[in-house]
Amino acid sequence: MRLAARGLGWSAGAPIVEDVSLTIEPGETFGLVGPNGSGKSTLLRMMAGLIPRTRGTVHLGGRPLSRLSRREVAQRIAFVEQIADTSEALSVRDVVELGRTPWLSALAPFSPSDGMIVDEALQAVGMAGLASRRWATLSGGERQRVQIARALAQRPRVLILDEPTNHLDIHHQLSLLRLVSRLPVTVVLALHDLNQAMGCDRLGVMQEGRMVACGRPVEVLTPERLAAIFRVGATPLCDPVDQTTIFRYHCLEEGA
Numbered sequence: 001m002r003l004a005a006r007g008l009g010w011s012a013g014a015p016i017v018e019d020v021s022l023t024i025e026p027g028e029t030f031g032l033v034g035p036n037g038s039g040k041s042t043l044l045r046m047m048a049g050l051i052p053r054t055r056g057t058v059h060l061g062g063r064p065l066s067r068l069s070r071r072e073v074a075q076r077i078a079f080v081e082q083i084a085d086t087s088e089a090l091s092v093r094d095v096v097e098l099g100r101t102p103w104l105s106a107l108a109p110f111s112p113s114d115g116m117i118v119d120e121a122l123q124a125v126g127m128a129g130l131a132s133r134r135w136a137t138l139s140g141g142e143r144q145r146v147q148i149a150r151a152l153a154q155r156p157r158v159l160i161l162d163e164p165t166n167h168l169d170i171h172h173q174l175s176l177l178r179l180v181s182r183l184p185v186t187v188v189l190a191l192h193d194l195n196q197a198m199g200c201d202r203l204g205v206m207q208e209g210r211m212v213a214c215g216r217p218v219e220v221l222t223p224e225r226l227a228a229i230f231r232v233g234a235t236p237l238c239d240p241v242d243q244t245t246i247f248r249y250h251c252l253e254e255g256a
């Protein structure tokens with residue numbers, strides 16, 4: 001499903017996001033990168049329709065997001081935020097079952113097919129073995145994977161992930177990125193690891209609330225731009241295994 005933003009802006013006293021326009025094609029994996037505080041999370045929340053009184057418009061599959069009901073939005077968009085609020089009393093399986101909520105009604109209560117979707121989502125993130133564990137007892141990385149399973153169980157057309165690899169060990173980081181890039185849905189994710197960002201179909205670079213570059217990763221993440229925006233030196237290296245470009249970073253300046 002196509003996600004299109006036009007002229008998005010939001011201020012909280014000072015401007016936080018300014019005049020961002022962007023179209024993400026069906027099935028595309030689009031990465032947002034940028035320094036701390038550059039507006040990535042705010043932009044993701046705006047694209048998910050979670051910030052009231054924003055400037056500009058978001059269209060989902062050609063329809064204005066503002067005209068869809070909360071239930072219609074939840075049937076189309078799943079959002080995994082950096083910090084998830086979840087009742088400590090729930091089990092892992094309960095949390096993932098919440099992902100089915102937008103599809104349930106008095107006429108369509110939770111059914112065995114919903115149960116199978118929940119099982120699949122738990123397996124996809126390697127959490128099936130901990131399904132009966134209490135949320136409160138999980139590690140940070142396990143919680144992250146459960147939240148991603150909840151989003152998968154929602155069977156969205158658009159998956160929005162805010163720094164989904166935070167807390168994850170390297171195996172789970174790579175398997176999560178492989179999982180989401182193979183999903184037949186539109187994926188928008190904020191990432192801090194620029195080498196991981198190189199695996200996205202396209203990247204948008206945020207700086208002080210504006211999207212200052214957008215395009216294929218190799219075109220966007222040039223050493224010159226990395227120096228200007230992230231204030232680091234970057235040496236491009238070629239991985240002989242698959243010829244992808246990775247960067248080795250070094251400080252350009254003393255101090256913070």
Ligand SMILES: Nc1ncnc2c1ncn2[C@@H]1O[C@H](COP(=O)(O)OP(=O)(O)OP(=O)(O)O)[C@@H](O)[C@H]1O
Nearest residue numbers: 012016034035036037038039040041042043190206
């Ligand atoms: N409700 C708010 N009121 C005031 N300022 C806000 C509010 N929400 C966000 N900000 C500010 O907006 C800026 C952008 O925040 P945002 O969380 O979108 O950045 P980010 O790029 O996701 O950062 P990070 O990489 O650190 O997660 C920050 O300076 C933040 O302090």
